[in-house]
Amino acid sequence: MGPPLLLEHSFFTKVAVEADPDYVPGSDVRPHDYAVQVNSQMAHSKSDPAVWKIDLCIQLRRDGTPAPYTVDLQVVGIFRVAAEWDPERASSLVRVTGSSILYSAAREYLLVLSGRLAWGEVQLPPWTFISESRSPPQRDACGAETPTKKTTATSKARRRKGVPPSAGGRSSAGAPP
Numbered sequence: 001m002g003p004p005l006l007l008e009h010s011f012f013t014k015v016a017v018e019a020d021p022d023y024v025p026g027s028d029v030r031p032h033d034y035a036v037q038v039n040s041q042m043a044h045s046k047s048d049p050a051v052w053k054i055d056l057c058i059q060l061r062r063d064g065t066p067a068p069y070t071v072d073l074q075v076v077g078i079f080r081v082a083a084e085w086d087p088e089r090a091s092s093l094v095r096v097t098g099s100s101i102l103y104s105a106a107r108e109y110l111l112v113l114s115g116r117l118a119w120g121e122v123q124l125p126p127w128t129f130i131s132e133s134r135s136p137p138q139r140d141a142c143g144a145e146t147p148t149k150k151t152t153a154t155s156k157a158r159r160r161k162g163v164p165p166s167a168g169g170r171s172s173a174g175a176p177p
Contacts, residue, residue: 005097006080008051010105014074017110019118023068034060034067038127040099042091049087052079052094056102058124068119071110077102099129 037059045051053076060071079098081090107124115121 001084002082004082004085005093006082007098007101008078008080010075010077010102012073012075012106012109013055014057014072015109015113016070016072017114017117018070020062020067020069023119025119034062034125036060036125036127038103040095040129042095042098044090044094050081050083050090052081052090052098053077054079054094054098054102056099056106058103058106060122060124068122069114069117071122073106073110075102075106077105096129100127103127103129 037057039057041055043053045053056075056077058071058073058075060069062070077098079094079101081087081093085093103124111121111123114123
């Protein structure tokens, strides 16, 4: 038995990283100092129910203090669920694993890209899609309201000096762990 989910293709539809001219190099800005918004939208192919598409939109905004960048990324992934995988569980598999794969790709891409920009590298904070199905599902991949079934996860990261982003009990639906 092979892997239950294969990434067939992924690509970025939007990459916007804007440097903040008011940022002071050397100030202590960490990934959890940003307001982070992650929205995802899933659909499966009508002609082949094993093929799924995920649109993932990730935005970083400054959380009250100057930070190096404002970021807006949109990434699309086409996935195939293994034939032997239970069709009843395919949606969960794609939602959690597929979204995590795309988020990882976006995290690495931003790290490489920002490393060549004015204020140096920035990386996305950790994120989980495990409980995303319990979050409000009424927005598309970039946050616009829509009446169709979609999944949305939003978290406002708080500034915590000396506390790593995974600490502090922020493990909630579609939020940083």
